[in-house]
Amino acid sequence: MDIDPWGSDSVDDYSKLFDEFGIDEFDVSDVPEPLDLMRRGIIFGERDYDLVKEAMREGEEFAALSGFMPSGNLHLGHLMVLRELVWHQQRGADTYFVVADLEAHSARGMSWEECERYAREYVLSLLALGFDPEKGTVYRQSDNDELRDLAFELGEQTNFNELNAIYGFDGETNIGHMQSTLTQAADILYPQLDEPKPTVIPVGTDQDPHLRLTRGLARRMRMFGVTEAYASFEIEDEHKSVVREAVKDTDGELTAEELAETVEDEELADRLRAGGDETLRARTRVLSRDAPDEAFDAVRDELEALGSVEPFDEHLDVYDADRERVEKVVREVEVEHGGYGFYPPSSFYHRFMTGLTGGKMSSSVPKSHIAVTDEPEDASEKVMSATTGGRETAEEQREKGGDPDDCPVYELYAYTVAKDDEHAERVYEECANGERLCGGCKSEAADLTADFLEEHQEARDEARETLEESDIEL
Ligand code: TRP
Numbered sequence: 001m002d003i004d005p006w007g008s009d010s011v012d013d014y015s016k017l018f019d020e021f022g023i024d025e026f027d028v029s030d031v032p033e034p035l036d037l038m039r040r041g042i043i044f045g046e047r048d049y050d051l052v053k054e055a056m057r058e059g060e061e062f063a064a065l066s067g068f069m070p071s072g073n074l075h076l077g078h079l080m081v082l083r084e085l086v087w088h089q090q091r092g093a094d095t096y097f098v099v100a101d102l103e104a105h106s107a108r109g110m111s112w113e114e115c116e117r118y119a120r121e122y123v124l125s126l127l128a129l130g131f132d133p134e135k136g137t138v139y140r141q142s143d144n145d146e147l148r149d150l151a152f153e154l155g156e157q158t159n160f161n162e163l164n165a166i167y168g169f170d171g172e173t174n175i176g177h178m179q180s181t182l183t184q185a186a187d188i189l190y191p192q193l194d195e196p197k198p199t200v201i202p203v204g205t206d207q208d209p210h211l212r213l214t215r216g217l218a219r220r221m222r223m224f225g226v227t228e229a230y231a232s233f234e235i236e237d238e239h240k241s242v243v244r245e246a247v248k249d250t251d252g253e254l255t256a257e258e259l260a261e262t263v264e265d266e267e268l269a270d271r272l273r274a275g276g277d278e279t280l281r282a283r284t285r286v287l288s289r290d291a292p293d294e295a296f297d298a299v300r301d302e303l304e305a306l307g308s309v310e311p312f313d314e315h316l317d318v319y320d321a322d323r324e325r326v327e328k329v330v331r332e333v334e335v336e337h338g339g340y341g342f343y344p345p346s347s348f349y350h351r352f353m354t355g356l357t358g359g360k361m362s363s364s365v366p367k368s369h370i371a372v373t374d375e376p377e378d379a380s381e382k383v384m385s386a387t388t389g390g391r392e393t394a395e396e397q398r399e400k401g402g403d404p405d406d407c408p409v410y411e412l413y414a415y416t417v418a419k420d421d422e423h424a425e426r427v428y429e430e431c432a433n434g435e436r437l438c439g440g441c442k443s444e445a446a447d448l449t450a451d452f453l454e455e456h457q458e459a460r461d462e463a464r465e466t467l468e469e470s471d472i473e474l
């Protein structure tokens with residue numbers, strides 16, 4: 001399975017994302033005052049979101065950033081990202097909204113004028129949903145020199161083959177489009193330019209390739225890497241858990257060749273045998289990637305205060321020190337010596353809204369979506385003619401129940417218009433057990449959608465003034 005961020009495929013099996021791409025299941029249990037989208041399982045996956053949760057809990061600095069190509073009507077599906085940004089801002093995040101006009105120009109052929117017009121539309125909804133322009137930042141990619149410089153530097157850390165492998169580009173892909181992936185990587189790291197901090201990128205799953213690229217780049221932009229190690233020689237990441245277990249109770253007593261006799265994996269056994277009678281001992285390894293000598297020496301001095309340090313040519317091993325504290329010290333020294341010290345970007349992923357006509361909700365197919373600027377009556381009509389997860393006949397529906405899991409109307413409730421969790425659950429239950437019929441269900445959703453739009457449009461009107469008065473430049 002490939003993910004194409006510019007394609008029109010919908011994701012039909014979210015569970016594959018966990019196994020194939022290493023996305024973790026989103027755990028709502030330790031999120032303070034979670035967003036409804038988190039509670040209702042619409043936000044389902046994440047990478048490294050713990051970093052952000054911890055910063056939220058500890059009152060430390062953190063950031064949130066996301067954005068869109070200004071390339072079509074803003075619809076209800078887009079509002080998820082905007083609400084996710086506002087929610088983080090309200091919890092203290094340094095929050096950014098990106099107008100991805102370079103991407104829209106290169107990948108969608110949008111003119112700069114069109115970009116500006118759509119950008120305004122998007123920002124009005126962002127403000128209407130409660131974004132505070134005094135505390136947060138809105139920028140256009142084309143207008144941000146620092147961003148473009150960072151994108152250029154990131155370009156030095158990747159090559160054609162890597163981009164092709166991640167995005168499925170080939171010799172026909174235009175260079176501007178390729179560059180736009182580096183611009184997006186720069187967006188993702190932009191909140192950390194002044195100072196490294198945990199940063200969450202809330203997106204739909206189609207954006208995950210950009211996160212994979214950027215997580216690799218963030219690592220390569222560091223002067224130092226911090227890893228777990230057990231011997232002077234390297235052990236592959238996939239084998240570390242076996243060694244970790246073995247060393248837990250035998251720290252400094254078991255030799256590599258002794259452990260080799262007991263492990264099943266041949267590759268690991270060979271590696272350990274080559275290690276001979278060196279005793280295995282847990283340690284934190286700090287690797288230098290072209291770090292200047294002064295930085296390397298400074299790291300060693302600082303770490304000596306934390307534990308015992310064994311220096312090698314290109315790395316240091318630190319014993320009896322907490323890994324997180326080592327990481328913190330290393331990052332600080334790196335930044336003092338002019339490095340970036342990037343945290344790997346965190347992300348979380350929401351399910352896409354299904355189009356009202358089935359398939360993916362798309363801004364280029366008006367009937368598939370409800371645009372935030374649709375007339376409320378028109379929107380109601382779209383809801384009334386939506387496909388549903390209902391049965392052929394009312395009788396059959398009463399008997400067997402409908403399928404809310406395969407119904408864009410149910411999604412309207414769950415994602416946007418339900419009054420509260422209880423309401424969303426009731427719709428689900430009543431549909432599944434046959435108490436609810438599609439006609440009535442749709443007209444309830446249609447009314448709620450019209451109400452929602454009226455309210456949102458009023459808030460957008462008020463936001464026009466806020467936009468004029470703010471220092472947001474589009
Ligand atoms: N690629 C995104 C889209 O297709 C827009 C985007 C650009 C973005 N930079 C970003 C999203 C950074 C999240 C984070 O709409």
Ligand code: SF4
Nearest residue numbers: 389402407431438441
């Ligand atoms: Fe969808 Fe409502 Fe029909 Fe159930 S009753 S299938 S939720 S429209």
